[in-house]
Amino acid sequence: xxQRSNFMEELGKHDPEFFKLVSAIMAKTSEKGALDPKTxxxxxxxxxxxxxxxxxxRALAARARALGATKEEIVETVRLAFLVAGIPGxxxxxxxxxx
Numbered sequence: 001x002x003q004r005s006n007f008m009e010e011l012g013k014h015d016p017e018f019f020k021l022v023s024a025i026m027a028k029t030s031e032k033g034a035l036d037p038k039t040x041x042x043x044x045x046x047x048x049x050x051x052x053x054x055x056x057x058r059a060l061a062a063r064a065r066a067l068g069a070t071k072e073e074i075v076e077t078v079r080l081a082f083l084v085a086g087i088p089g090x091x092x093x094x095x096x097x098x099x
Contacts, residue, residue, distance in 0.1 A: 006055070008022070008026075037067050038064055038067035038069050041063045041064040041069065042060075042064050042069060042074070043077075044060050045057055045060040045061055045064060045074070045078075045096060046077050046078075046080050046081045046084070047081075048060060048092070049077075049081035049085065049089045049090075049092045049093035049095075049096070050081045050084045050089045050092075051085075051092075052088045052089065052091070052092045053092060054092045054094075055095070057092055057093060057095040057096050058095045058096065058098055060096075061074055061095070061097070062099070064077075074097075077093070078090065078093035078094065081093040
């Protein structure tokens with residue numbers, strides 16, 4: 001499973017039962033299926049960028065890199081976020097390059 005972000009830590013503190021359910025869903029959606037985990041991380045990065053969530057983008061970029069994503073793959077992912085979300089997606093997507 002991907003590294004837990006702050007929102008998951010908060011959820012775990014306040015609602016441990018729901019935390020377990022959400023964690024299981026996150027683990028299931030992150031595992032290898034028709035798409036490999038790196039591709040799933042890049043897709044999720046694009047979605048977070050399109051939603052203007054730079055903290056999530058930063059965490060997902062680190063995960064994608066750990067799974068072997070290249071700078072070029074991350075660049076193309078950020079371009080896709082821009083295509084979908086425009087300037088706000090581009091600004092959020094640039095968080096992928098802050099390590």
